[in-house]
Amino acid sequence: MALDRLRFGIEPGEFLVVLGRNGAGKTTLLRTLALLQPPSEGELLFDDQPARRLPTSFKQRLGFCGHDLALYDELTAEENLHFYARLYGLADAARRVPEVLEEMGLADRAGSRARSLSRGLKQRLALARAWLHRPDVLLLDEPATGLDAPTRERLHAWLAGCHRSGRTVILSSHDLAESLRPASRVLLLEKGAVLFDGPNSPGLADELKARLVAAAR
Amino acid sequence: MSTWRVAAAILRKDLLSEWRTKDVLTGVLLFGFTVSVAFTFAFEPTADEARVIAGGLLWLAFLFASILGLNRGFARETANDCLAGLRLAPADPGAIYLGKLLSNLLLLFIAELVLLPVFGLFFNLSLWNRPGSLLLILLLGTWGLTALGTMFSAVSANTRMQELMLPLLLLPLTVPVLVATVDLTATLLADLPLAFAGLQFRLLVGFDIIFTLLCWLLFGYVVEE
Numbered sequence: 147m148a149l150d151r152l153r154f155g156i157e158p159g160e161f162l163v164v165l166g167r168n169g170a171g172k173t174t175l176l177r178t179l180a181l182l183q184p185p186s187e188g189e190l191l192f193d194d195q196p197a198r199r200l201p202t203s204f205k206q207r208l209g210f211c212g213h214d215l216a217l218y219d220e221l222t223a224e225e226n227l228h229f230y231a232r233l234y235g236l237a238d239a240a241r242r243v244p245e246v247l248e249e250m251g252l253a254d255r256a257g258s259r260a261r262s263l264s265r266g267l268k269q270r271l272a273l274a275r276a277w278l279h280r281p282d283v284l285l286l287d288e289p290a291t292g293l294d295a296p297t298r299e300r301l302h303a304w305l306a307g308c309h310r311s312g313r314t315v316i317l318s319s320h321d322l323a324e325s326l327r328p329a330s331r332v333l334l335l336e337k338g339a340v341l342f343d344g345p346n347s348p349g350l351a352d353e354l355k356a357r358l359v360a361a362a363r
Numbered sequence: 364m365s366t367w368r369v370a371a372a373i374l375r376k377d378l379l380s381e382w383r384t385k386d387v388l389t390g391v392l393l394f395g396f397t398v399s400v401a402f403t404f405a406f407e408p409t410a411d412e413a414r415v416i417a418g419g420l421l422w423l424a425f426l427f428a429s430i431l432g433l434n435r436g437f438a439r440e441t442a443n444d445c446l447a448g449l450r451l452a453p454a455d456p457g458a459i460y461l462g463k464l465l466s467n468l469l470l471l472f473i474a475e476l477v478l479l480p481v482f483g484l485f486f487n488l489s490l491w492n493r494p495g496s497l498l499l500i501l502l503l504g505t506w507g508l509t510a511l512g513t514m515f516s517a518v519s520a521n522t523r524m525q526e527l528m529l530p531l532l533l534l535p536l537t538v539p540v541l542v543a544t545v546d547l548t549a550t551l552l553a554d555l556p557l558a559f560a561g562l563q564f565r566l567l568v569g570f571d572i573i574f575t576l577l578c579w580l581l582f583g584y585v586v587e588e
Contacts, residue, residue: 205451
């Protein structure tokens with residue numbers, strides 16, 4: 147069982163960082179929240195509605211970027227985004243796709259096939275895909291993977307901007323120091339259970355580290 | 364409306380990918396060509412024998428070639444977990460099925476149109492005397508194969524023995540399609556009206572409709588984790 151008796155709520159507009167060691171259940175939690183994986187037991191609620199009863203159109207409100215980037219290697223960056231824009235029925239795709247490519251610093255690679263992009267550039271393209279339809283909730287599974295230091299800075303600035311614009315951001319990471327910076331709230335998982343759930347505060351990283359070490363013993 | 368929009372987007376994306384990679388067509392054409400050559404040399408039929416056995420051999424070649432094509436067609440969605448990308452979209456799983464079905468159907472149909480003259484040449488058969496009837500049989504037969512094949516390629520994509528699983532699942536269930544198309548093709552080659560194989564025609568149309576609807580309804584369960 148990847149998640150064990152998890153019970154918590156997320157308020158709209160929160161910036162939640164899900165932390166934990168490898169195998170703690172972060173990916174399963176994010177995939178469950180993205181409606182990719184229904185819980186084997188229990189209930190997932192959105193706006194007090196059980197997720198299994200939500201209309202398909204509800205997915206329009208979610209944007210997810212996982213470990214596997216869901217990009218078609220043989221399509222260009224631009225074509226990948228146009229394809230997803232069609233899936234999401236974006237009426238302004240012709241304007242939105244270049245806009246998102248620009249936002250992710252990929253404007254000069256719009257015509258490059260996804261296969262030819264480096265891991266970091268692919269990661270940025272996958273983030274562009276998740277952000278393309280302007281979701282209310284952004285679910286990002288270790289989004290800094292493969293990004294160099296300046297791009298990670300840019301990612302955090304962009305995420306902070308998303309948060310400021312009222313979006314709910316939920317991201318997972320195992321990098322305590324870096325991922326805590328933009329967080330308003332922190333959820334620490336260990337073996338699928340909640341080890342810590344509370345607001346972000348100065349010095350929290352050290353406390354979380356100590357809890358993780360203690361749990362690992 | 365959104366179902367057709369999503370299906371059309373997937374069809375367009377698959378055709379663009381195929382145009383760039385030639386993944387499906389190359390494999391299907393090479394395999395179909397090789398099987399046709401092997402059958403010709405194995406049987407060396409006379410003109411009369413050819414008319415009797417060609418229908419069966421033709422559809423066997425198409426069936427095996429289509430398995431190859433269906434496996435490759437769905438491999439596009441398993442690479443990089445693109446299937447998750449499709450499932451994240453506000454689209455009915457039936458729309459995803461429809462898009463994949465249309466792209467498989469179109470690509471296999473194109474491959475068969477290329478293979479058909481090759482097969483006719485090797486067996487010294489004139490297949491185009493009644494082009495309308497031939498295309499109709501081809502379309503209905505390929506539709507039956509791809510209706511089930513698209514569904515089972517999604518099932519087998521989640522298994523370890525993906526390449527082996529598709530034929531294991533598909534072959535037993537496509538026997539009615541094979542029986543009907545072989546009979547209809549033999550009727551056509553014997554220069555008889557298709558009404559002579561009216562039962563097989565109805566069987567094929569019924570199979571196509573029933574299994575398309577069934578797979579459309581069940582596809583969501585198949586792609587769910």
